[in-house]
Amino acid sequence: MPQATQHFDLPVVVDQSKCIEGCRVCVEVCPLDALAINPDTRKAYMARDECWYCTPCQVDCPANAVTVNIPYLLR
Amino acid sequence: MEIITEILVIGGGSAGSVAAIKAKEAMPDRTVLLLEKANIRRSGAITMGMDGLNNAVMPGHAEPEDYVKEITLANDGIVNQRALLRYAQNSAAMVSELDSWGVKFQKTSTGEFDMKKVHHNGRYVLPMPEGYDLKKILCRKIRRVGVRVENRIMATRLILDAGRIAGAMGFNTRTGEFVIIRAKAVILACGACGRLGLPASGYLYGTYEMPTNAGDGYSMAFHAGAELSNIECFQINPLIKDYNGPACAYVAGPFGGHTVNAQGHRFIQCDYWSGQMMMEFYRELHSGKGPVYLKMNHLADETISEIERIMHTTERPSRGLFHANRGKSYRHDMVEMHISEIGLCSGHSASGVWINENGETTVPGLYAAGDMASIPHNYLLGAFTFGKICAQHAVEYVKTVSEPKIDPAQVEAERDRVLRPLSQPDGYPHHQVEYKLRRMVNDYLQPPKLTTRMEIGLEHFIRAKADLDQMGARNPHDLMRAMEAHFIRDCAEMAARASLNRTESRWGLYHYRVEYPVSDNANWFVHQNLRRTPDGNMEFIKRPVAPYVVPLEKDDRESYSRLRIDESSTITQAV
Numbered sequence: 001m002p003q004a005t006q007h008f009d010l011p012v013v014v015d016q017s018k019c020i021e022g023c024r025v026c027v028e029v030c031p032l033d034a035l036a037i038n039p040d041t042r043k044a045y046m047a048r049d050e051c052w053y054c055t056p057c058q059v060d061c062p063a064n065a066v067t068v069n070i071p072y073l074l075r
Numbered sequence: 076m077e078i079i080t081e082i083l084v085i086g087g088g089s090a091g092s093v094a095a096i097k098a099k100e101a102m103p104d105r106t107v108l109l110l111e112k113a114n115i116r117r118s119g120a121i122t123m124g125m126d127g128l129n130n131a132v133m134p135g136h137a138e139p140e141d142y143v144k145e146i147t148l149a150n151d152g153i154v155n156q157r158a159l160l161r162y163a164q165n166s167a168a169m170v171s172e173l174d175s176w177g178v179k180f181q182k183t184s185t186g187e188f189d190m191k192k193v194h195h196n197g198r199y200v201l202p203m204p205e206g207y208d209l210k211k212i213l214c215r216k217i218r219r220v221g222v223r224v225e226n227r228i229m230a231t232r233l234i235l236d237a238g239r240i241a242g243a244m245g246f247n248t249r250t251g252e253f254v255i256i257r258a259k260a261v262i263l264a265c266g267a268c269g270r271l272g273l274p275a276s277g278y279l280y281g282t283y284e285m286p287t288n289a290g291d292g293y294s295m296a297f298h299a300g301a302e303l304s305n306i307e308c309f310q311i312n313p314l315i316k317d318y319n320g321p322a323c324a325y326v327a328g329p330f331g332g333h334t335v336n337a338q339g340h341r342f343i344q345c346d347y348w349s350g351q352m353m354m355e356f357y358r359e360l361h362s363g364k365g366p367v368y369l370k371m372n373h374l375a376d377e378t379i380s381e382i383e384r385i386m387h388t389t390e391r392p393s394r395g396l397f398h399a400n401r402g403k404s405y406r407h408d409m410v411e412m413h414i415s416e417i418g419l420c421s422g423h424s425a426s427g428v429w430i431n432e433n434g435e436t437t438v439p440g441l442y443a444a445g446d447m448a449s450i451p452h453n454y455l456l457g458a459f460t461f462g463k464i465c466a467q468h469a470v471e472y473v474k475t476v477s478e479p480k481i482d483p484a485q486v487e488a489e490r491d492r493v494l495r496p497l498s499q500p501d502g503y504p505h506h507q508v509e510y511k512l513r514r515m516v517n518d519y520l521q522p523p524k525l526t527t528r529m530e531i532g533l534e535h536f537i538r539a540k541a542d543l544d545q546m547g548a549r550n551p552h553d554l555m556r557a558m559e560a561h562f563i564r565d566c567a568e569m570a571a572r573a574s575l576n577r578t579e580s581r582w583g584l585y586h587y588r589v590e591y592p593v594s595d596n597a598n599w600f601v602h603q604n605l606r607r608t609p610d611g612n613m614e615f616i617k618r619p620v621a622p623y624v625v626p627l628e629k630d631d632r633e634s635y636s637r638l639r640i641d642e643s644s645t646i647t648q649a650v
């Protein structure tokens with residue numbers, strides 16, 4: 001199947017300057033497993049647009065690096 | 076991976092966490108395995124805690140019999156009162172136990188639980204303004220008692236041994252490893268079918284329910300041959316439009332907030348969610364007086380600050396951000412509301428896997444608790460309490476049975492089924508298949524239910540089987556979503572068939588059939604159960620409503636059928 005690349009406005013934003021290398025808290029707490037660690041930077045990012053805007057990733061982040069926005073379609 | 080355990084609990088949310096704790100406490104030298112597709116630290120509907128218990132039956136405020144009466148009425152009489160009574164008699168003890176574990180409930184200055192009235196008749200709401208730590212407290216307890224936990228494993232099918240339960244199968248959603256678990260008893264606690272209808276926003280995961288709960292438990296129980304009950308009694312909730320979470324009248328109500336129409340008039344006597352209330356809500360939305368709002372802008376500034384402190388830290392805390400984004404404030408603006416997509420959930424309505432007062436399903440060794448089990452309006456405290464009831468019974472049951480045998484044929488068939496999408500990575504992607512399936516659910520199953528429309532819907536859901544077989548997944552995560560689409564399709568088919576089969580209207584909007592607009596007590600004052608036949612079809616069974624243990628008075632019977640405020644009182648009550 002041919003692949004298309006689309007640009008999405010993703011609700012969870014991780015501030016790369018604050019995110020702690022090697023920390024996985026947000027990735028582990030996300031019920032939908034929507035966050036991942038970038039193997040190059042060892043920092044977290046939102047890898048999938050699957051979000052209940054529930055906020056554990058933001059609240060549990062020890063570095064205050066995570067912001068949960070309301071997904072664009074319902075904002 | 077193969078695991079052997081005495082008791083397996085599937086789903087580590089509210090019901091499953093308590094079930095695992097209580098089972099392990101009762102048999103500390105045996106293995107209790109808690110399987111969770113997410114991570115128990117933050118999984119399930121209470122990921123951010125909860126702002127209150129909706130249905131606590133507390134001594135001095137209500138008798139268990141009062142509660143049984145209230146829910147019998149709210150559910151149009153179709154209840155198993157023995158199971159409701161079992162809950163009502165055990166809910167206060169569950170609250171005390173949670174209190175002893177460190178859960179913070181609102182108390183009066185004299186240290187009593189501070190009960191509030193939201194239901195039509197009784198006082199059952201116990202606020203938890205600091206309820207955000209619920210999962211932390213449950214996890215601590217799970218660790219302390221020594222429950223074995225496996226996170227990021229999604230169960231997909233149960234295993235049977237000569238008609239009784241023998242375990243479950245699934246896979247690791249990060250590595251793709253296939254998992255076989257042998258267990259003498261299985262407690263299903265997988266939550267609601269929250270990804271059935273598509274929210275009006277069109278966002279797949281913008282559901283009312285925690286979207287991890289895709290109907291997994293309903294589907295697994297069905298394939299194991301268990302009976303499911305009253306699936307046509309959909310869950311439909313009044314929510315903040317677009318945000319699609321509770322507004323939340325249960326928090327605002329005791330402070331003086333209430334539901335109004337666009338003219339600022341109240342139109343329902345009570346904000347407790349029931350099918351009858353949803354019908355009035357639906358009528359108002361579609362009348363010239365819509366939309367409907369939650370009104371708090373008449374309240375004092377400090378009252379609103381208190382409401383915000385609760386609503387923006389627990390349950391669905393991001394609703395504060397949602398309002399702020401649109402420049403809305405409870406101080407000046409009313410909260411626009413809408414009705415949710417349809418779902419299956421006994422926690423709020425009545426559609427679930429049939430259980431009795433011990434939490435037993437119709438398959439020996441298989442239990443169910445929480446949103447997916449058939450106890451109506453069971454909510455959070457019902458999930459906790461029935462989790463405990465299931466554990467108590469399962470602990471005794473496992474003493475009476477031998478080790479089950481795992482049938483290699485069932486395992487191989489499931490391994491093939493589950494792993495197939497990985498072998499066809501160019502197959503249909505899960506999000507497209509799921510979007511289409513759920514859009515069809517909206518188009519064809521949303522009440523008012525029309526016969527022809529539902530028949531066309533059913534055709535689509537059957538045809539969708541072919542699409543599911545052609546789904547592709549490129550990694551274990553996408554495989555999880557692909558297998559969830561199977562659960563969703565199963566639930567859609569059950570919802571269509573069950574709705575078609577019950578040729579009457581009942582439960583207000585939840586089962587409002589255009590061609591059969593009134594309730595037909597002569598033929599349909601029954602639980603409509605469905606189950607899988609050995610050849611894979613669906614059959615229906617009418618289960619009579621067992622004689623009431625708490626009789627209803629004539630006056631009681633009317634209370635939920637007259638929820639609308641009439642015009643004259645609207646004027647006097649309007650704020």
Ligand SMILES: Cc1cc2nc3c(=O)[nH]c(=O)nc-3n(C[C@H](O)[C@H](O)[C@H](O)COP(=O)(O)OP(=O)(O)OC[C@H]3O[C@@H](n4cnc5c(N)ncnc54)[C@H](O)[C@@H]3O)c2cc1C
Pocket residue numbers: 085086087088089090091110111112113118119120121125126127128129130228229230231264265266267283284285287288289291292320321325390391422423444445446447453454455456458
């Ligand atoms: C937005 C919202 C607000 C609510 N407000 C209130 C309230 O104010 N008061 C109240 O009393 N009740 C409230 N409720 C209801 C209450 O939260 C639920 O009834 C209760 O939490 C249900 O518990 P459960 O264990 O059945 O489901 P959950 O707690 O959701 O747990 C289900 C678990 O199963 C896991 N799971 C699902 N499928 C699988 C699988 N295949 N394999 C492995 N794991 C799986 C999920 O990840 C999840 O952790 C609310 C519910 C929602 C959604």
